[in-house]
Amino acid sequence: MEAHKQSQQSGELSFARADKSTLVVRLVGDWHLRHGLPSAALVEKQLDAAPKPTRLTFDAADLRDWDSGLLTFLIGISELCHKRKLPADWSPLPEGVRSLIQLAEAVPEKTGARAEVSHSTFIEELGHEAISYAQGLDDFLRFFGEVTIAFAKLPFGKARFRRVDLMIIIQDCGANAFGIVTLVTFLVGVILAFEGAVQLQQFGATIFVADLVGIAMSRDMGAMMAAIIMAGRTGAAFAAQLGSMKVTQEIDALTTMGISPLEFLVLPRVLALFLMIPLLCVYSDCLGVAGGALVSATMLHIPLGTYLRETRAAVTLTDIFGGVFKAAVYGIIIAVAGCLRGFQCGDSSSAVGDAATEAVVTGVVYVIVACGIFAFIFNVIGI
Structure with missing residues (x-):
């Protein structure tokens, strides 16, 4: 099993093979956008690895809290599956996640609706750092x-x-x-x-x-x-x-x-x-x-x-x-x-x-x- 961890407080992503043709994507921990999350490119790398899987499924038994960051990650996986015409089994995911993914796939994205990715500004970086320090203080006070x-x-x-x-x-x-x-x-x-x-x-x-x-x-x-x-x-x-x-x-x-x-x-x-x-x-x-x-x-x-x-x-x-x-x-x-x-x-x-x-x-x-x-x-x- 190959594991990828973004940070001590963010979600963890790992992969396993249920069999030679099925790739299992395992989601662990809290998936919050403010902590930074793994990229769907990690899944793409596994899909291209030999032997190439013909089916994709999930293991969400250890998934805890989540927000829109998890949905963004899963929608990226959905796009990868559509490009490769690879069937994906979403049933192991929580019901709320499945409903939102179905809604996102039911409504096609408008042409030009997606904004170009831009580099973070100084103010954005400062905001992220402030949120990180506030989260660290919250963890310290809870533990105290x-x-x-x-x-x-x-x-x-x-x-x-x-x-x-x-x-x-x-x-x-x-x-x-x-x-x-x-x-x-x-x-x-x-x-x-x-x-x-x-x-x-x-x-x-x-x-x-x-x-x-x-x-x-x-x-x-x-x-x-x-x-x-x-x-x-x-x-x-x-x-x-x-x-x-x-x-x-x-x-x-x-x-x-x-x-x-x-x-x-x-x-x-x-x-x-x-x-x-x-x-x-x-x-x-x-x-x-x-x-x-x-x-x-x-x-x-x-x-x-x-x-x-x-x-x-x-x-x-x-x-x-x-x-x-x-x-x-x-x-x-x-x-x-x-x-x-x-x-x-x-x-x-x-x-x-x-x-x-x-x-x-x-x-x-x-x-x-x-x-x-x-x-x-x-x-x-x-x-």
Whole structure:
């Protein structure tokens, strides 16, 4: 069987031979025009393949939602069959589809009625991208709601997952991530201090480098850098793990056994990242301050004790706990994005890599959006 997949959210098209003379066109999934659909040229290629079929039929057992895009595709197949005088069996299709196809074939097309195909304009492309992002946000929010329902079962002990899996994921999200978090956040502190020192030296206010680094790291940069690191490291890993399980049909096996994949696979991952990112955020804050202290001691000749006292005077508990709260939210966003892309993974090995890439992009974009929202809200309430 040869399969053709347009995208993770659009319909799938595959072919089979019931016998040497009958070509079976199998329609799977949601066939929506806004997602992009396979071309009838794929069917034409199969009709020309040896041995050439003398009859065409359909398999629509796994066809779900559809719109006019499916009708356009089927009418294109109908035209191919008419040109080749090839009989087509439309009976396996849904009744509504058959009725519309019969109506389209009963009324002949007027000469010149079909518009010439033109290239998409910038506005059209922009509209398609906006619809795609809106659909992606809708999928994210739906999946987030399902995860929230699974979380509601956790306090009552009704969520089914293995505690050992949670411990393994916590180790991977926490202790195993210390190395990369140490390197990146320390360098961020060094960069912030260096850039601040260059400007503050002009006013003789170099001591305020401690304020700059301490406040920036505790309020935003510590949580943000930890989240971006975990999106690229752990979010992609979640998508790849769940994508591989989907390709090997392990997720379908869990469903068959009556075990919720959301509870068994997603819940421990979200919980682990929710618990570990706040700790990594505090660790990032300390490393950023240490990086600033290094620059202050070597470039500005500020004693370590003076630097730490100035940092302690500038940074408040509100700044620290605000950053920790942001980090916890970022952790949920990254975990949900990674698991969602894993569940949306296609059925091929290459789709696993695509899912991991999309998980990183989705996680980072949503984290930055959340950071902007937090900045606005915290400013309004005066934090």
